[in-house]
Amino acid sequence: MSDTTIDRRKVSFLGLGTMGGAIARHIAEAGHELTIYNRSPERARKWSADNPGLAHRIAANPAHAAQDADVVITCVGNDDDLADVVLGPNGVFRMLKKGGVFIDHTTVSARIARQISVEARDLKVHCVDAPMTGSQIGAEKGTLTLMCGGRDDAIEAARPIMEGYSSRIVHVGKPGSGQIAKMANQICIAGNVAALAEAVRFAQASHLDMEKVYEAISGGAAQSWQMDNRLKTMDADEFDFGFAIDWMRKDLGLSLEEGRGLGVSLPVAALVDQFFADLQAMGGGRLDTSAIIKRLPKKGKK
Structure with missing residues (x-):
């Protein structure tokens, strides 16, 4: 983008x-x-060391970060983390100015997103809950998809900043709607990656050339992001990257809780969540979600 x-x-x-x-x-x-700002200061220092050519300053706490800011963006761990950095004694909302913009990219409950939105409204701050999808690759390339909840004016105030690291910004609806859409996204991913794992083991048991299998099935109705990006690494037993099982279990927990509140049955999501729990028990919580295939033993024809 040019200076002008x-x-x-x-x-x-x-x-x-x-x-x-x-x-x-x-x-x-x-x-x-x-x-x-990062709650563990060493991570902020490491970011500075890894990006020596980028002008920035490090804040002492969330309120310090929000002082004089036009836009504050959060991407933390869970509901409690978000409540602490936004609503806590040294939180963002202690200092973010009237007319400022608050964007949250954390995947959290719709409840906390709505609560923060109410607080922002009272402070006359634009507020957007904008969980994302697109994986680490999308973050690095600036091609994330953002699913946004909030008022029309808040989305438009946030859009110029969000366009700098996303290729798709979708205004789903009122505050909390972005989080609900992200839950639907995670439900889809969970079922998809579990089915892909079974398909890979099935093809391996028949001693098929996996590159040919991918070529044959990736152009039809079975195609998916998981297939394009994880079939080959599943076949190679490579899982030390990507979206960790620990985080997926957190997200599915949010989905299942929201489903219970809505009276919606999510049997596949609940089953796959237990599969991921098995992987955690095996010590694989930090592995990519595609490691779900490790539950399934390799078998071949005699």
Whole structure:
């Protein structure tokens, strides 16, 4: 983006994990005035060391990060983490100015998203819950899909910043709607990756050439992101990357809880959640979700 088209803003980013760290880089590279914060200070220092050419400052706490900011973005772990950095004694909402923009990319419950939205409304702050999909690759390339909940004016206020690291921004509906859409997304992924694991083991047992299997089935109705990005690594028993099983279990827990509140049955999601629990018990909680195939023994023809 050229200098003449950049609307430079003071942007604070809180939560420098795999996804958040990549997004923060895009924000700095776009020319915005970046402030970073992480609850574990060593991660913020590491981000600084890994990005020596990007101008930024490190905040002492969330309130310090929000001071004078035009936009504050969070990408933390769970409901409690988000409540602490936003609503806590040293939280973002202690200092974020009237007319400021708050964007949350954490996958959390719709309940906390709605609560934060109410608090933001009272403070006259634009608020968007915007969980994301697209994986670590999407974060690094700036091609994430953001599913957003919030008022129309809040989405439009947040859009110029979010466009810097996403290829699709969808305004799903009112506050909390982005989180509900993300739950639907995770339900789909869970069923998809579990079915792909069975398909891979099935083809392996028949001693098929997996590259040919992929070529044959990836162009039809079975095609999916999981197939395109995980079939080959499943076949090679490679899982040390991607979206961790621990995080998927957290997300499915949110989905199952929301489903119970809605009176909706989610039997496949519940079953796959237990499969992931098995992997956690085997010590695989930090492996990519495609490691679900490790539950299924390899077998071949005699």
